[in-house]
Every structure is written in C-alpha cells, then in structure tokens.
Amino acid sequence: MRNVAMLGGGMTRFAKYEDRGLKDLSHEAVNEALKAAGIDKSALNIAIVGNAAAGLVTGQECIRAQVILRSMGIDKIPMVNTENACASSSTALQVAWLYVASGMYDVALALGVEKMYTPDKGKAMATFSAGVDLEELRAIMEQLKPPSEQKAGAESGAGKSRSLFMDIYAAGARAHMAKYGTTKEQYAKIASKNHNNGSLNPHAQYRERYTVAEILASPLIAEPLTRLMCAPIGDGAAAAVLASEDVVRRYTSDPVWIRGTALVSGSDTRSTDDDGTGGRAAHEALKMAGMAIDDINVMEVHDASAPAELLLYEDLGLCKPGEGGRLIDEGVTEIGGRVPVNTSGGLLAKGHPVGATGCAQAFEIWLQLKGLAGERQVKGAKTGMTHNGGGMVRGEAAATTVHVFSV
C-alpha cells in the first residue's frame, strides 16, 4: 500500500436551498476542492461519489456520479457510486483511498452530495428513515417512543413528524442518564459548544450562538432532545481530492496524509447496550495509522444529536464509559481544550445533508491541519480524525467509518 494524501477539499455551505440541485451543489464543492488541491480536473483518474437518497428526493435513482460529473466536463474516468446512508461519502473516501493506496490510480476524487430539502416534508423525513431496514421500521418506531407517547399508538402525529433516528438517539440518551446519571444539561452543553463552533464556520447551516439555557428552552423533539440538540435537514456537497505519495509533491510541499481508515458494520450479537461500532472502527483506523486515540489533536464526530457526541466520547475512547458528561463539563472537547471535537459545528450546526457529511468532516480536518480554519483554528493541530455513522440495522450502525489524518 502506498501513502495517500488529501490534497485538497471543498464544500458548499450547508443550507436549505430552494433552487439548487445535485449538479449545482456538487460543481461548487468539486471546483473548490480542485482549487484547494491546486489541480485541474483533467488530472483526476477516478471518482467515487457518495449519496444516500437522491432516488427518493430527486428521482435520480442511478448513476448519480456520472450525471453530476459529466455535466461539469469530467468524463471518461471510472466512476463508482457508493452508498452507506449517512456514511455514504466517508465510505466513498475510503474507496477512493483504496484505489490510490493500492497503486491502481494516482489521483482520486471523493464527492458527497445530498439534496434533502423539499417542500414535501414527509419526503425529507423519509430520507432519514431510508437508513433502516424497512421491514423493521414499524416495530422500531413503536419501541423507541418516549413512554409518554406509547399510549398514543404507532401512527401518532408526533411519531411521524420527526426523524426515526431522533427517537433512537433519544432512547440512547435516556438510557445513559439512567445508567450513569448523565444530565440533560450536559447534552445541552455539547449542543451549545457545537453551535458556538458553527458560528465561526462560513459553511455552517446555522451560525447562531446559543447558551445552554437556550438549548434547553428550544422545542422538545423527544425527551431529552430539544430541537437545538438535533441535526437539521439540509442540502449540500463536499469533496476531497486524494493523491498518491508518488505524485503528491507535484502539487504541495506539506501534504495532509490519510494515515488510517476503517469501515465496520454493526453486530447482531453485541454484548453491551452501546453501539460499539465507533470504538471498533477507531481501533482499526488508529492501528493502521500506528497511533492511539490520545495522539489525536482534533476530531469531527457524528453528532446527529447532542447525546450521540457524548456517547461517542466513551465509545471512541476519549474517556471511560460513564465519563462523557464529565468530559464536556471540563471543557476538554471545546476549542482550546485538550481535544476539540466538532470544530466545524458538527452535524448539529454545520448541518447534515447525509451523503455529504463524510467528505465535509474530512474537509474540516484538512483545514485544521493546514492551519486554514480561521477563527476556529486549533493551534498546532498535527493530527485529526473523523467518525461518521450511517444507517441502522437491529439497533446498531449499518456502516461506521473512522479516518485518521496527520501532517
């Protein structure tokens, strides 16, 4: 295997766009990534495109990569469409890495794009629910409702007007509170941190700062989740250009390297209550990188809800089980703390157009390691990590990726 660098990245601002589609969003992200990489599109050898749900939302069920990229004059090169729900483009990134690391190609494009916003709110919600086994869906929805709603029946309005995944996250958050005494305020602190970070990121969907009290006072989605603790629906694209060690010096003298990459799927026979895929993926990726979790200076993790980030502190090994609350209380994961998490604003504030998220996370780490993160720069960051989770089957992630970067 050869070493592979992330030569550049780019993204659109994540937002609800009334007039922008897959092509338009992608073109902006790809052009930004090429520009950041200092490379022309003619230098690309292969493109891997991650998208989760364009078939549902836009009707473009097949060959999304080719439709998008050929419309901007990228043709002839091999293109692979990858999908792993919310981890679609971090999966694309691994596959692109593999085509380069293996020696098959020298320069690869990974692109993630998602169009979720539509006036048809049911359709946008269906996008989230697409990430589960449809045959399990009804049973899961009943099981995961907060106790106060269970009497209302499976078809209650409340159950249908929010994402299934928020019910899943809420159930996990309640279990953690019961087991470890974690508080709703601690979850709110994570949301406040990420919204504050997002206010410093020009690509973030939400750029407002919120206090813990404001997070707690926002409308309840599913106990203990308030609206500001949940990632929004939005559109966007993000791209990364990868290059082999054999060609990278043509383009830059200080590359950001992809040191480790892991993709795992959940288990049907896990022995704990927590989704352990993050820990497994981190273990594998860090092993490949020859690093330990304590070596990581900055991290983007899959905070589709604020409690998810807290649980991930423990799953990824930033602290012991049950100590996630303490970690946020002590400010360890704030910008300026020992290991800032979600400096971009995370999914909560930067937004979460699902197929775009993986590449957007990589872009944030690339910015940090290049020293280009502006007001949210982590001083002296030399190493970074992304964690991205996608879909769910029988209560555990369908696809979880961890990628490790260093200068």
Add this chain to the structure above:
Amino acid sequence: MRNVAMLGGGMTRFAKYEDRGLKDLSHEAVNEALKAAGIDKSALNIAIVGNAAAGLVTGQECIRAQVILRSMGIDKIPMVNTENACASSSTALQVAWLYVASGMYDVALALGVEKMYTPDKGKAMATFSAGVDLEELRAIMEQLKPPSEQKAGAESGAGKSRSLFMDIYAAGARAHMAKYGTTKEQYAKIASKNHNNGSLNPHAQYRERYTVAEILASPLIAEPLTRLMCAPIGDGAAAAVLASEDVVRRYTSDPVWIRGTALVSGSDTRSTDDDGTGGRAAHEALKMAGMAIDDINVMEVHDASAPAELLLYEDLGLCKPGEGGRLIDEGVTEIGGRVPVNTSGGLLAKGHPVGATGCAQAFEIWLQLKGLAGERQVKGAKTGMTHNGGGMVRGEAAATTVHVFSV
C-alpha cells in the same frame, strides 16, 4: 497487488417472482456461492453489494447490503453498497477485487441483486429509465423514436410502454444497418443463439429455443427490435466469493483467477458513432491480464438487445468495424465456434435483473472455467471475459466494466 481468485459463485434462477424479495433472493445466491467456494460465511472479511433500483421498486433506498446480509447472519464486517445502474454488481466485483488485491482483506463477497418485477409495470419500466440523467430523459425519448412514431409526439403510448433503452438500442441497430448493410436477420440470429444457449441453462429466465423466423415474427418493440431480441424484466441475485493468493489454496487446488479488471465511464467528446466504452474497458483489462482479445475462450457480454451484442463484437475487437454480421453468420460466437459468446443465454434469455447481471456473468465464466457448465460447456475453456454496461449519459455508457479470468 496480489493475485485474486474467484473461489466460487452462485445465483438464483432469474425470473419474475411474485413472492420473493431482495433478502430471499440474495440469501439463495450467497449460500450457493459460499457452498461453491467451500467456505463458511464466517470467513468473509468484507462484502460489496451492487443494486440499482431497490429504492424505486421496493422502497429500500439505503444500506441494502446491511439489510440483506445481516438478516442472514453476516454482520460486523465492512459493507459497501455500490451502484452503477446495470453494471452495479460488476462494479461491486471490481471493488471487492481491489480490497483483496491491495492486501487489505483476504476474502470478499460480491453480491448483485435486483427486484424489478412488480404488478406496477410503470415502476418496472422506470427502473430501466433510472439509468439516465433525468434532465436529459425527455429529449432523448423524442430523439430516439423510430421515424414512424415521431409524429405521434413525445407522450405516445408506444414511447411509454417500453424501456427507453430499447429505443436507444434500436437507433443504434438502425444506424449500423444503414452504414454497413447489417440485416435484421443477423440480429435475429444472435437472439436465436442466445435463446438456444439459455435453453441449456437451469438458471435462465427463458428456456425456450427459437428459430430466426420465430425471433423475427415476435411482436415489434422498436424497429428493428422484436420482443425476443430484448432482455426481459426479472428478479434475481448472483454472488461471487473472492480470495487472495495467500489463502486460496486452503479452499481449492485449481483456482479461477481474476487476471484483469477495468471500469470506464463514457466520454462526452467521442469521435465515432459507436459507444466505445467496451473497447476501452477491454483494452485496459486485457492489458492488466497480459492478454489479447484473441486469447479469450468464452465471453459474456451485455446483450440487453440482440443488436448490442453484434455491435460489441466490433467494439471489443472480435472483428473489424462492420463485420459483426459476418461473425454471427459464420457461427464464430456459437457454442462450438472459436469464441462462444453468452453461453449462459445472455441477458436476452438468462434475463437481466439489472443489479444482478454483473455477478451472474462472472458466475457463468467461473462455471465454464471450472468445467461445470453442463450441456453448454465450452470444451477446454481456460480463459474468459465479462463485459457489462450500465446507464447512459449523453449517448454513451455511464459505466462499463470488463473482467478477465483464467485458470
């Protein structure tokens, strides 16, 4: 890169199944492939799953691999969903090959599955049309209609009751007739050959033999295509188990090797009237294999229509441009000829559940090279090749794969 063997393959019979879904079909194919490989599912390190249109047909838009495989007890291992329209599972096969060839994993599963048949015929047709840029769709349909229909307007019943792709194939067939004097009888001979081959294949959707006269007498779809010159709608799954050279001897003493693999996308600036992606992909894959087209003993090609196979003879280099008609007249591509093509019955007779086709082609070549093809066995076959095309953007294939095999 390491050498990679195809250790085993398996498939369902392709058919219109009223009561079988993605899981059920896939389980049969995967279990057959594991059995043929002599390997337990616990030995799998990674799974790559190709499917084109389950989102449209079944509603399972995301994480199809995980939904399918975890329901049969395959979990924890990384899973990637790949899509490239009709080339979805030949793309999966390349990605699976890459994970093994690169040294990342030793044993990989590639699976292709498609559920197309539904009482809603419009939905089944939409599956085919999903393989184009939706924004191009309307213009293409008008442009490609046979002259006799163009007056009827874009929304004529005839235009809507058949696949868009058959209009595209018909236009290509007419152009070849005009340019080279190719005859409708020659196209019918290809269909007759493939239906005769299919009659020898227990996995084929259609197992009837048809004379050239019967092919020509079947209902007209789009001049010069009759119904028996067009691949049917159907359901099915096909799987392949790949193993690295480092572990393959544990399982077999006479492996079938994947010697070359190529994936290309069409060009927007091609200089000829023919889709040249087959030739480009074959050139690349044969080069990787260190072989020439004349070295190939048996071949599966993407005969979604009979004329497509004739044009592919030329594109792939079995004969010079314009000589495809002569090739079928001389029986070169029949079983018993110099290079039998589509011994399985091809897409025309074996069927074409789009996402399953790539792995099914590989399975046929595996059977031939193992000497397990029964009545349709090509004597002494030591080398084989598959060609699979998927989707279309601006008149040229979105994804074309060629894989080269040898004992």
